[in-house]
Amino acid sequence: MTSIQIFQPSRMLTSVNGTELLDGIDLALEEGYQHFLIDMQDAMFMDSSGLSFLVTAYKRVRSAGGTLSLCSLKGQAAMLVEITRMDKMLDIYSDRDAFQRAINTRQDISG
Known part of the structure; x- marks a missing residue:
């Protein structure tokens, strides 16, 4: 079974x-x-600090062989991710269910 950790910042990052x-x-x-x-x-x-934390988190997770994804982006946070092209680096899902379906599909393919 794949281990998933979910973080949910409140109000802002x-x-x-x-x-x-x-x-x-x-x-x-x-x-x-x-x-x-x-x-x-x-x-x-x-x-910009929040964006920097995302980049740092991405690098740490990737260097450990893991994946870092975002979901439920909206408002100014969504615009910042798009403007900085972070959407090309990170997997972004509409919500948690879409993320879970993608993880399940990866498991089916690799297992």
Whole structure:
């Protein structure tokens, strides 16, 4: 079974909660999690610090052989991801269900 860790920032992703996100990802990597989803359902705003935290998280997860995805992007956060072309680097899903279907499909193919 694939191990998935989900993070859901509230209201925004900035320097205020970005460190907490990275700490959570580091801990989950140590615990053996492979797939990470950042559910932006409640986060309408992300600044450059938040974007930097996403890039750092992506690099850490990828170097450990895992995947980092986003879902439920909207508002200014969605615009920032598109403008910076992060949508070309990260897998982005409409919601958690779409992410889960993609993970299940990957398992079917590889297993």
